Amino acid sequence: MQRLHKDRIEIALNLWSKVVKGKIKTRNELVSKLKTQYIRNRIEPIRGKTKINIFDKELATVFLVGKYGLGLEEEEYKEKFESLFKKETLCEKAIEEIITGKNPREVINRLFGNINEDIIFRILRLQATGVFLEFKDEDTLVKLINIFEKAFPEYAKKIEGFKKFYIAFKMAEQIAGGNIRNRIEKETLKHALCLKFNALKSAPSDSFVREIATQVLKAEEFKVNDTLSMINIEAELS
Secondary structure, three states: OHHHHHHHHHHHHHHHHHHHHOOOOOHHHHHHHHEEEEEHOOOOOOOOOEEEEHHHHHHHHHHHHHHHHOOOOOOOOOHHHHHHHHHHHHHHHHHHHHHOOHHHHHHHHHHHHOOOHHHHHHHHHHHHHHHHHHOOOHHHHHHHHHHHHHHHHHHHHHHHHHHHHHHHHHHHHHHHHOOOOOHHHHHHHHHHHHOOOOOOOOOOOHHHHHHHHHHHOOOHHHHHHHHHHHHHHHHHHH
C-alpha cells in the first residue's frame, strides 16, 4: 500500500537528493531534517503506541526508499550508507544471515558487538517497514519473528507486543485504503493475521487499530469508526 505512504516516500526522496549532493553529512543532521519535514507536513512516523527515538527509527523508511525505491547500490554510495545508515545496513545484513539459518545470537553479536532490546526490535522494524512499503515480503517477517521467539525467550512479551503492533498496522492500512469496509471483513482479516503470526492471544484492540488508521495513516475518522463500530470502541475505552 505505497499510496498510503506517498508523503513519507516523497520526503525520503527529497532527503536522499540532499544526501547524494553532500548537503547532509551526519546521522543526527538527517534525523533532524526528517523530523522537521514530518512536523511541517503533519506526518506521523510509522509507529504503534511508543514514540521513543521514533525519528531515528524512522530512518528505516528513508534507507529502504533509497535502496529499493531509487535502486541505490550500497557499494556505489558506500560512504553515505555507512555514515548515515549504519544501523539499518547492519539490520539488513543480520536479517539476510539469520533467515538463511545462521544462529541469531552469533550473528547479532558479531555485527553489533552486543545484544539488546533496541537492536532486536530495529531488526524486526526494518523488515516490517519494508513490508508496509512493499519492498519486502511478509512471509520473511513471519519466519524472522518465529526465529527470534525461540532465540530470545527473554524478549517474549515484547515480541508479542510487536506482533500486535504489526497486525494492527496491517488492519489500519486495509481500512485506510478502503479494502475493509465493515466489521465482518475487519474481524476476518484480524483472525487470518493472528493465525499467520501465531498471535491469537495478541489480537489488537479496535482502539489501537483506530489510532494508527486516523493518526498515523490519516484516514477519515468517520469511515474508520463505521468500519470498527463506535459502540465497541467506546466499550474498550470505558
